[in-house]
Amino acid sequence: MKPQTSPHDLEMLSLYLDEKLNPTQRKRLEERLKGNQALSLTLDELRHTRTAYRNMPKVHSPRNFTLTQQMIGSGIAKRVYPAWGFVSALAGFLFVLILAGDLLGIFTRQSRTVALRQISDSEAAAPAAENLQEKSVLAAPTSTVLSTETPSLQAQEAFQALAPAANEPTAQNTQAAPETLAKTAPGGAETATPLLEGMYAKEAPSPDLGGSDEVGSSGVMSDTLRTSLPTAPAVAESFAQSLESTPTPTGNQEIPAEITGGNEKVPVQSVEKKPETDSWQMILWVLEGLFASTAIIAGMIVFFQKRKIAHDRRRG
Amino acid sequence: MEEIDLIRYAQKGDLDAFNRLVLMYQDLVYNQAVRVLGEEEAAQDATQEAFISTFRNLRNYRGGSFRAWLLRIVTNACYDELRRRRRRPSTPLEPQDEDGEDIESPHWLVDPGERPDDRIERNELEAALQHCLNGLPLEFREIVILVDVQGLDYAEAAQAAGKPLGTIKSRLARARDRLRDCLKGFGELLPLEYRLKGEDK
Numbered sequence: 321m322k323p324q325t326s327p328h329d330l331e332m333l334s335l336y337l338d339e340k341l342n343p344t345q346r347k348r349l350e351e352r353l354k355g356n357q358a359l360s361l362t363l364d365e366l367r368h369t370r371t372a373y374r375n376m377p378k379v380h381s382p383r384n385f386t387l388t389q390q391m392i393g394s395g396i397a398k399r400v401y402p403a404w405g406f407v408s409a410l411a412g413f414l415f416v417l418i419l420a421g422d423l424l425g426i427f428t429r430q431s432r433t434v435a436l437r438q439i440s441d442s443e444a445a446a447p448a449a450e451n452l453q454e455k456s457v458l459a460a461p462t463s464t465v466l467s468t469e470t471p472s473l474q475a476q477e478a479f480q481a482l483a484p485a486a487n488e489p490t491a492q493n494t495q496a497a498p499e500t501l502a503k504t505a506p507g508g509a510e511t512a513t514p515l516l517e518g519m520y521a522k523e524a525p526s527p528d529l530g531g532s533d534e535v536g537s538s539g540v541m542s543d544t545l546r547t548s549l550p551t552a553p554a555v556a557e558s559f560a561q562s563l564e565s566t567p568t569p570t571g572n573q574e575i576p577a578e579i580t581g582g583n584e585k586v587p588v589q590s591v592e593k594k595p596e597t598d599s600w601q602m603i604l605w606v607l608e609g610l611f612a613s614t615a616i617i618a619g620m621i622v623f624f625q626k627r628k629i630a631h632d633r634r635r636g
Numbered sequence: 637m638e639e640i641d642l643i644r645y646a647q648k649g650d651l652d653a654f655n656r657l658v659l660m661y662q663d664l665v666y667n668q669a670v671r672v673l674g675e676e677e678a679a680q681d682a683t684q685e686a687f688i689s690t691f692r693n694l695r696n697y698r699g700g701s702f703r704a705w706l707l708r709i710v711t712n713a714c715y716d717e718l719r720r721r722r723r724r725p726s727t728p729l730e731p732q733d734e735d736g737e738d739i740e741s742p743h744w745l746v747d748p749g750e751r752p753d754d755r756i757e758r759n760e761l762e763a764a765l766q767h768c769l770n771g772l773p774l775e776f777r778e779i780v781i782l783v784d785v786q787g788l789d790y791a792e793a794a795q796a797a798g799k800p801l802g803t804i805k806s807r808l809a810r811a812r813d814r815l816r817d818c819l820k821g822f823g824e825l826l827p828l829e830y831r832l833k834g835e836d837k
Contacts (some may be wrong), residue, residue, distance in 0.1 A: 333809070334812055372819065379667045380666070380668050382666075382676070385684050391684075392692065558756050
């Protein structure tokens, strides 16, 4: 009866016969062989089998197999279609290009999405900033109007640009800020100008403008400064221009009634976001399609040509 | 001229150089074909096909054991032959004498210096060994012929079979195990030194 030997043991025995075991494995196996009769018998049988096949008579070739020119035809097979090698390389290159293009597209879309999300987040945060500005900075309705009309980042920046202007009380700054505020606030120009006068007088005690510390602290503006201050409508005009140049994704908006005092609804013209026809993206897609179809066709041609060559060779 | 020089010349299209390589290796290649196919006529075709294919594809030879590379080509030619035979099975024509009787062994296998008893014994043993080889699955047969019959080491056998070393080891062990089982059925045919332990009692 054939002794049951596991495949692992069989492999170890076979390697042992060919002296392919390392010293540790050999020693372990030899120890096992001493105590395991069945394993020892299997080893003997395998050794005899191996010996039988090693001594199997070598068959000599009945004739010479030397080749003649007729047999080989045109000689060593040159690359029958060297162009196909180039086509294969081209197909591979195009494939890589397509993959790279796809990856690039994904990254571009992702970055665009992130940018849009940031914009929308900042827009969402704008009302909060508006409330803060309403309560703490300016109590006058003109300031409310100003802050509610800045839904986008650019508009907010434009608004913030007014603050440093106020902190640097040169003649130019004092001209620009009140005008902007005055025009933005219909009917509020009269209130804006004194307010700004007070602010500028407080924060801009420049001797060049004829102001002094005393004047600044008392809130009374000197004549020189007063004449150099621009009017509120001019300030509002410049701010409106900055708003017009800023597209808002929220469509047409109306200024709330509490801002306008319920007198009128002033529609704020905002640029509607049109679906962006990315012509580059279209070109990329078309190119991708062309490349992919070229690669597939080239691959198929090479495959069928090689099959045909192999078939012809087999048929001799 | 060294083997490597002959290969280099043959790679440039020198047919004479290649034919010298053929003469060097034809016994080895034919032996491999006979053992894989178990049939001399088909083995001759496979050997010739293998040499033609070798010459045509010599540019693809990138160094290493040329013997192993040749054996791989002839083994593939044998596989092609076996596939062809499977598609179109045919009855081989046995060689016949003048009276139309089948000849047991073709004349080219007869060694005139051999005694009849020895020849019979040798033929029986060889037939038994070949019978067991033929019973192996192709992938096992290939490995055991490369290692045990042709005497290649494991690394060369791995190159010739185009398989990893681990596969060679495991397949060889399983092939030997199957051959061991098969040869038990031929115990009385095997000479004393080949008989398995316990059978000669």
